[in-house]
Amino acid sequence: MQIDFHHAVTYIVARLAGFEHPQAEVIAHSAQYVDDATCDGTIRFDNGAQYSRIASAHKMLDYKNMDELASHTSWLPFHFLPGNLGEAAPDTPQTLSKADYLARCVCRPGSPIAQDMMQDVIRRQERPYALHRLGIASHVYIDTWAHQGFVGYQDEINRASNITTTRPQRTKALKDRLGNLFGDAWDNVQSELVSKVLPLGHGAVLSFPDQPYLKWSYTNGQGQRIKRDNPADFGTAVRQLYQQYKRYQAYTLNPSAAVLDQTYPEHEKLALIDTYLVKFTDEDGEVRHRQWLELIANGTFGFSQKLTYIDKGTGSWKHAALGEAAADEADDMDDPQYTYTADFLSSNWKRFHDALQIHRLHILNELLPRYGLTAA
Numbered sequence: 001m002q003i004d005f006h007h008a009v010t011y012i013v014a015r016l017a018g019f020e021h022p023q024a025e026v027i028a029h030s031a032q033y034v035d036d037a038t039c040d041g042t043i044r045f046d047n048g049a050q051y052s053r054i055a056s057a058h059k060m061l062d063y064k065n066m067d068e069l070a071s072h073t074s075w076l077p078f079h080f081l082p083g084n085l086g087e088a089a090p091d092t093p094q095t096l097s098k099a100d101y102l103a104r105c106v107c108r109p110g111s112p113i114a115q116d117m118m119q120d121v122i123r124r125q126e127r128p129y130a131l132h133r134l135g136i137a138s139h140v141y142i143d144t145w146a147h148q149g150f151v152g153y154q155d156e157i158n159r160a161s162n163i164t165t166t167r168p169q170r171t172k173a174l175k176d177r178l179g180n181l182f183g184d185a186w187d188n189v190q191s192e193l194v195s196k197v198l199p200l201g202h203g204a205v206l207s208f209p210d211q212p213y214l215k216w217s218y219t220n221g222q223g224q225r226i227k228r229d230n231p232a233d234f235g236t237a238v239r240q241l242y243q244q245y246k247r248y249q250a251y252t253l254n255p256s257a258a259v260l261d262q263t264y265p266e267h268e269k270l271a272l273i274d275t276y277l278v279k280f281t282d283e284d285g286e287v288r289h290r291q292w293l294e295l296i297a298n299g300t301f302g303f304s305q306k307l308t309y310i311d312k313g314t315g316s317w318k319h320a321a322l323g324e325a326a327a328d329e330a331d332d333m334d335d336p337q338y339t340y341t342a343d344f345l346s347s348n349w350k351r352f353h354d355a356l357q358i359h360r361l362h363i364l365n366e367l368l369p370r371y372g373l374t375a376a
Contacts, residue, residue: 001142001143001146001210001212001234002210002211002285002289003032003035003281003285003286003289003309004063004212004285004288004289004290004291004292005210005212005234006028006031006032006035006139006287007029007032007289007307007309008028008036008292008293008296008307009033009238009273009277009292010027010028010031010032010135010138010139010142010241011025011027011028011104011296011307012273012292012296012301013023013138013238013241013242013270013273014027014028014245015301015302015303016242016267016269016270016301016302017201017242017245017246017249018245018246018249019245019249021303021305023131025307025313026131026132026135026348027131027135027138028135028307028309029135029309029348030131030132030133030134030136030138030139030352030355031136031138031139032309032311033080033134033135033317033352034056034057034135034136034139034140034309034356035056035057035139036078036311036312037053037056037057037352037353037356038055038057038058039053039055040053040054040055041053043322043338044337044338045337045338045339045344046337046339046340047340049204051344051350051353053353053356053357053361054249054353054356054357055074055110056074056078056123056356057074057079057135057359058074064114065334072359073275073294073376075152075153075374076105076152076153076363076364076375077140077359077360077361077363077364078139078140078229078360079140079143079147079152080106080107080118080143080147080151080152081106081111081113081114081141081152081363082104082105082106082107082111082112082113082144082151082152082269082368082371082373082375083105083106083108083109083111083113083114083144083148083166084104084108084112084113084373085103085104085106085108085114085370086108086111086112088112088369089112089116089371090371090372091115091370092373093115093234093370094371094372095372096157096372096373101373102151102155102157104371104372104373105151105152105153105331105373105375106148106149106150106151106157107143107148107149107150107151107152107243108144108148109143109144109145109148109236109237110141110145110236110237110240111144113367113368113371114140114141114144114145116141116367116370117137117141117362117363117367118141118244118247119260120136120362120367121132121133121134121248122247122248122251122260123243123251123255123260125248125252125296128346128351128354129351129352129354129355129358130355132348132351132352132354132355133355133358133359134248135352135355136352136356136359138241138244139241140359141237141244141276142234142237142240142241142242142340144237144354145157145233145234145236146209146210146230146233146234146237147209148233149220149228150209152375153375155221156221156222157220157221157222158220158221159220159221160218160219160220160221161219162215162217162219162225163216163217163218164210164217164218164219164356165208165214165215165216165217166214166215166216167214195237203279207283207285208228209228209230210285211230211283211285212230212231212234212277212278212280212288213231213277213278213279213280213281214228214230214231215228215229215230215231216228216230231277231278231351233276234277235273235274235277236320238270238273238274239266239270242264242266242270243264243268246262246264247259247260248262250262250264252357266354269301269302272300272301276291276292276295280292289309293307294309313326313373316349317347317348318349319348320347320348321343321344321347321348321349321350322338322339322344322349323338323339323341325337325338325339326338340359364376
């Protein structure tokens with residue numbers, strides 16, 4: 001999914017579920033920042049303090065840099081959570097064949113692994129980065145609907161052919177974009193592309209899985225014809241995310257209550273989200289994002305708020321945490337040094353990165369091994 005959903009729609013769902021603006025703003029900003037946290041490494045301060053961070057996304061999808069793209073560890077824990085064939089965790093993990101391992105790593109909407117991930121977030125909300133982690137997990141959770149059928153590492157199952165949509169111009173745009181990417185070399189690199197880059201994630205279909213209004217189909221690398229209805233899938237994701245937020249709040253009030261599987265009545269304005277998922281049809285997610293922000297500001301969903309999102313530079317979370325050096329994009333410098341203040345420890349930027357590391361550790365080292373899966 002793109003910024004229109006990860007930021008604006010996530011904010012709306014959080015507010016409808018009962019979160020106040022400051023909480024919903026942190027959740028929604030964190031959900032989108034998963035796609036924008038592209039730098040890793042050590043932050044160094046002038047007093048000798050240091051902070052280590054990880055990245056959850058790429059700066060760009062450089063399809064010519066095959067090795068770097070393939071080895072990045074952000075795909076599986078942050079964007080393509082394994083679905084385990086929709087099965088619950090086994091009592092005792094078994095040795096899996098290569099084929100079975102692949103099948104269980106394929107992303108599935110709202111899978112038991114995704115449910116377990118959300119329950120862990122709900123149970124650990126006493127931590128200072130709890131809302132940031134909820135936002136990160138929200139990104140991963142709703143991506144299980146958008147990215148279903150794909151796997152977060154290189155495999156032929158991610159190959160896509162005979163791509164069609166209910167908007168033929170989108171199919172033409174796909175072919176034109178691939179041609180522009182490779183130019184005259186396109187014919188020469190097709191075989192390499194199929195075997196290396198496009199079988200990673202949903203690269204072969206570009207942004208089709210992430211556009212809320214689109215209905216489309218394709219043949220995957222196993223020869224199966226797959227039909228996708230994004231409006232229906234995204235509508236389901238909205239309602240399931242709403243349920244998770246209601247459970248989070250119920251657990252806040254009474255941690256001893258059995259609320260993790262409770263189902264709550266839907267807010268009537270959730271149906272409005274369905275309307276605009278198909279009404280906003282610009283291919284550019286930034287354009288759709290601005291349209292959603294206008295709805296929020298105009299009080300369409302019962303609350304009026306001027307919501308903004310700045311991923312980097314002046315006004316960003318990083319700028320607030322690290323000062324003017326961050327506003328000047330110091331990540332582009334060799335070994336930048338920042339001025340340390342005590343406020344850094346409670347900044348949204350640090351808490352987000354704390355939560356990012358906890359999330360990846362939990363997914364890769366705790367949650368997936370319970371299902372007999374391991375990844376790096």
